[in-house]
Amino acid sequence: MIAVLGLLVGAAVGLLLEPTVPSVLQPYLPIAVVAALDALFGGLRALLDGTFNDRVFLVSFLSNVVVAALIVFLGDQLGVGTQLSTAVVVVLGIRIFSNAAAIRRHLFRA
Amino acid sequence: MTPDHRKDAPSPHGPPTPTVASSWRTVARALRPRLSRAQLTAGVLSALLGFALVVQVQANRDVGLAGLRQDELVRILDEVTQRSDELEREAADLRRERSELVTGSDTQRAAQEAAEERAVVQGILAGTLPAEGPGIELTLTEPQGKIPAHVLYNVLEELRNAGAEAIQLNDVRVTASTYVIETEDGVEVDGRVLEAPYRWRVIGDPGTLTTALDIPGGALASVRNASGRTNVTTPDLVEVEAIKEARVPEHATPVPPESTD
Known part of the structure; x- marks a missing residue:
């Protein structure tokens, strides 16, 4: 409940403040968001598996975000930033899909 | 988070497989607001995610080349x-x-x-086009006796010499190929028998034409000798409206132009 509320509150704050993304963060924010989404779905799956642990969730959330940003940063330095962001998005997308599938099996047996 | 123990298939190894009902129960339990550390952590992180998501979506909406x-x-x-x-x-x-x-x-x-x-x-x-312009009109009448063809031809030659550009005799257009012959019926011009009075309509310089015709012993003199009467007028505009069908040459073809290189 608090998680859902937190999501809504965060979105409302973002809408109200309308902050501009610092140009340093601009290439990394979308990847970080996708990584966080992945962590969120992973946490939901763990909850349904009965193995949810808040510490694990916290660490996986932050490390996902940081690692994703790091990979993109590294790619930018190597001159393959675009390709590497695509790769990261593809991998995270696959993970999100598999997590969503697991959650679906838990909740609907289908 | 104790799973329901009415399992669908008992599994001796690994965690017990939760049923649909227990899964929904888990979700319901998680949705119940409780101030536990896990809930707080999830809430804070979700807030972070929601914030970043909205910010990124908005930044992406009005991104131009800058991003x-x-x-x-x-x-x-x-x-x-x-x-x-x-x-x-x-x-x-x-x-x-x-x-x-x-x-x-x-x-x-x-x-x-x-x-x-x-x-x-x-x-x-x-002679295929009607023409008009300055010139003279010459009328030959024969009050007594015929004017012979050769006298008319004489007049025609005199007109040509004086630079006549278009000539009509009665209703016959006179061109380079026009002939004048004497027949039993009268004077025949280009296959048409003409009768007096002979009315010439001539386009050209009126002064030159009248002078040429009036030379002593010239064309008009010979007409008068043949007992004919002559009358020359110089209207402002002479109209030669009779036309002649142009015959397509049967044997003659143009010489091809010599190449100039």
């Missing part, structure tokens, strides 16, 4: 440059084509005008 990477900008610049080069080339081609067309149509129009002018000149000379 692009350097290599993407370079690629776009390359594309734009290339495209503008292509368009430039195409515009140059079209301009050249247009100027060619304009020149071509000018040349064609000049050629057509020249051809039309030539057609008019030759139409007047060949």
Whole structure:
């Protein structure tokens, strides 16, 4: 409940403040968001598996975000930033899909 | 989080498989607001995610070229440059084509005008076009006795010598191929028998024409000798409206122009 509320509150704050993304963060924010989404779905799956642990969730959330940003940063330095962001998005997308599938099996047996 | 123990399939190894009902129960339990550390952590992280999501979506909505990477900008610049080069080339081609067309149509129009002018000149000379202009009208009457053909031919020759450009005798157009012969019925001109009075309509310089006709012992004198009467007037505008069908040459063809190189 608090998680859902937190999501809504965060979105409302973002809408109200309308902050501009610092140009340093601009290439990394979308990847970080996708990584966080992945962590969120992973946490939901763990909850349904009965193995949810808040510490694990916290660490996986932050490390996902940081690692994703790091990979993109590294790619930018190597001159393959675009390709590497695509790769990261593809991998995270696959993970999100598999997590969503697991959650679906838990909740609907289908 | 104790799973429901009415399991669908008992599994001796690994965690017990939760049923649908227990899964929903888990979700319901998680949704119940409780101030536990896990809930707080999830809430804070979710708030972070929601915030970042909205910010990114909004930044993406009004992003122009500013949010692009350097290599993407370079690629776009390359594309734009290339495209503008292509368009430039195409515009140059079209301009050249247009100027060619304009020149071509000018040349064609000049050629057509020249051809039309030539057609008019030759139409007047060949008698296929009606003509008008300054000139004289000459009427020959024969109150007593006939005017013989050779006298009429004499008049015609005199008119030609005086520079007549278009001649009509009664309703016959007189051209280079016109003949005048004596027949039993009368004077025949180009296959038509003509009767007096003979009315000549002549386009040319009126002064030259009248002077030429009036020479002592000349054309008009010979008409008078043949007991004919002559009457010359110089109206402002002489109209030669009789025309002659042009015959297409059967044997003669134009000499091909010599190449000038």
